[in-house]
Amino acid sequence: MSAETSLCPTETALDLIGGKWKGMILFYLCKEKKRFNQLMRLVPGISQRMLTKQLRDLESNGIIHRKVYPEVPPKVEYSLTPLGKSLKPVVDALEAWGIQYIGEGGAQD
Amino acid sequence: MSAETSLCPTETALDLIGGKWKGMILFYLCKEKKRFNQLMRLVPGISQRMLTKQLRDLESNGIIHRKVYPEVPPKVEYSLTPLGKSLKPVVDALEAWGIQYIGEGGAQD
DNA sequence: CCGTATCCGAATCGATACTG
């Protein structure tokens, strides 16, 4: 009825990428697939437990794909699914804003 | 060495809008300024405590402005600062994704 | 109308140790 009751689809998208780490993980996976320890190094300050949790979460939401190579030593690659790739405009907007208003140096409080 | 060490400015932007509610609040404030109880009605399921907290958080990050009218009954209006307005592309991207992949019906779990 | 204060259970998260 009113102009007041608009839809709010931002909730869902933020629900998928809205944690503390998911945006960053997506940011890196947007470029190319990565292995577990690569992500550990790329995402500063994340613990194994957290990274595992975030990856599982993204996977269960159909955003990333987890490919296990049956070999020793174990090797697992994470990549974006088509759904995950569709989030690239969002990640790009996030990145563009960050560069413009924070600067290239990365996160500073 | 450095193909791996890219910058990641998504962290900062998500830090500002990444909570459960901030995206939705921003989404509505993008359109026009709102009063406290308007937001209460717009954001389904949020409590007074939470709304207050989120608004204070956004305010302290310079994203929204809180204008108090010194009158009875009290009247407070929240609006986007220039910095807040600069986040509109991000909110738009979030919204566009939501519409495309979830549908107009709003958030469905 | 627009908040703040307090209580209290639930969820989160870092650190650490262990496994195939």
Next chain:
DNA sequence: CAGTATCGATTCGGATACGG
């Protein structure tokens, strides 16, 4: 290499009551 298990500290978050 890529995780899982467990513990304890911190924070989150709803319900309720109160205040300007």
